[in-house]
Amino acid sequence: MEKRIYNFAAGPAILPEPVLKEAQEQLWALPGVGMSILEISHRSKTFDKIIAEAKEGLKSLLSISDDYELLFLQGGASLQFSMVPLNLMVKNKKADYIVTGSWSKKAVKEAKRVGTVNIAASTEEGNFKRIPKQEELKLDPQADYVHFTSNNTIFGTEWHKEPEVRNVPLVCDASSDILHKKIDVSKYALIYAGAQKNIGPSGVTLVIIRKDLLERSSDSLHTMLNYKTHVENNSLYNTPNVFGIYIINLVCKWLNGLGGLDGMYKINKEKADILYKCIDESGGFYKGHAEKDSRSLMNITFNLASEDLEKKLVSEATAAGFDGLKGHRSVGGLRASIYNAFPKKGVEDLVSFMKDFQKKNG
Ligand code: PMP
Numbered sequence: 181m182e183k184r185i186y187n188f189a190a191g192p193a194i195l196p197e198p199v200l201k202e203a204q205e206q207l208w209a210l211p212g213v214g215m216s217i218l219e220i221s222h223r224s225k226t227f228d229k230i231i232a233e234a235k236e237g238l239k240s241l242l243s244i245s246d247d248y249e250l251l252f253l254q255g256g257a258s259l260q261f262s263m264v265p266l267n268l269m270v271k272n273k274k275a276d277y278i279v280t281g282s283w284s285k286k287a288v289k290e291a292k293r294v295g296t297v298n299i300a301a302s303t304e305e306g307n308f309k310r311i312p313k314q315e316e317l318k319l320d321p322q323a324d325y326v327h328f329t330s331n332n333t334i335f336g337t338e339w340h341k342e343p344e345v346r347n348v349p350l351v352c353d354a355s356s357d358i359l360h361k362k363i364d365v366s367k368y369a370l371i372y373a374g375a376q377k378n379i380g381p382s383g384v385t386l387v388i389i390r391k392d393l394l395e396r397s398s399d400s401l402h403t404m405l406n407y408k409t410h411v412e413n414n415s416l417y418n419t420p421n422v423f424g425i426y427i428i429n430l431v432c433k434w435l436n437g438l439g440g441l442d443g444m445y446k447i448n449k450e451k452a453d454i455l456y457k458c459i460d461e462s463g464g465f466y467k468g469h470a471e472k473d474s475r476s477l478m479n480i481t482f483n484l485a486s487e488d489l490e491k492k493l494v495s496e497a498t499a500a501g502f503d504g505l506k507g508h509r510s511v512g513g514l515r516a517s518i519y520n521a522f523p524k525k526g527v528e529d530l531v532s533f534m535k536d537f538q539k540k541n542g
Contacts, residue, residue, distance in 0.1 A: 186501055194519060195380070196431060237433065241359060242388075247391055268351070270324065280329055300326065311340075326348050328352055336480055342363075353372060354372070378478075381423070404417070458534055466484065467484070
């Protein structure tokens with residue numbers, strides 16, 4: 181069988197090996213079904229069970245109460261940039277957005293088509309190196325909701341605590357750090373996340389929505405853009421991403437086997453600490469992009485002294501079996517995405533490689 185390499189891609193990203201193996205085994209025929217997951221009807225009993233289990237798996241990992249509905253939608257997190265304001269920006273037709281990176285900016289762009297957007301804070305000055313402090317947030321108590329991006333995939337920054345927004349509903353794009361640790365879902369009105377980093381493959385988007393918000397969704401909305409449609413039809417109004425939901429279910433089982441999200445967080449912290457330590461102890465050879473208190477545990481961004489040296493590192497690393505390290509063009513340098521499924525051994529091996537590279541080029 182083909183050997184696997186270390187995949188540091190930002191998304192679609194690495195999946196847990198036991199999940200891939202189980203899916204591979206079952207791809208010929210699901211036990212007792214005689215057909216593969218790629219072939220079964222989304223209206224079959226088998227799939228009813230899979231979608232129910234996937235929801236239960238997520239509910240139990242995140243301790244989500246019955247006050248919330250879970251949806252598996254399509255159109256990526258990017259469609260949520262539109263669905264959120266279309267469904268929720270209805271009372272006062274205004275919302276607060278905290279801008280911490282390119283994805284927050286894209287969310288703002290769509291929200292502005294629906295109503296008034298107040299930029300409650302932006303850390304664009306300094307190229308999104310940090311998460312704003314609570315005191316910096318200029319929140320409007322009349323806003324229909326506050327939107328923030330919990331992890332900034334491109335810049336490598338992450339909120340370590342939710343912004344405090346009092347009674348205004350809090351909406352979060354958690355695409356790149358969902359399930360990396362336990363969060364208190366009761367603080368949120370709506371959480372959305374494209375699956376392709378920490379939950380599963382691309383093509384399915386998780387939406388966790390508090391039930392009371394559904395009364396805001398107007399019947400005049402297009403059917404597919406209305407959260408109520410998907411709640412009323414258990415995410416089966418149209419054909420969902422059957423395979424994606426199946427993988428999500430396996431990923432939840434894998435996480436439960438590791439001790440749930442507390443166990444996962446411990447591992448994620450260890451992995452990120454190893455890499456940040458290497459950066460911090462390099463005497464300036466490697467320079468982290470994010471300010472220390474804003475550092476992401478999922479996407480670790482850093483630069484070297486010159487673009488040429490960065491290119492050399494990426495190319496030598498790729499040749500050595502470390503794939504996907506080239507940083508996003510807006511930050512340059514390197515980005516190591518070390519999502520839940522990324523093994524600790526891979527981080528340790530990368531650090532040895534980086535130390536060696538520094539010795540030769542420092
Ligand atoms: N939000 C964040 C934080 C992301 O990282 C991404 C994708 N990298 C998106 C939104 C857009 O997701 P999608 O491609 O699923 O639309």
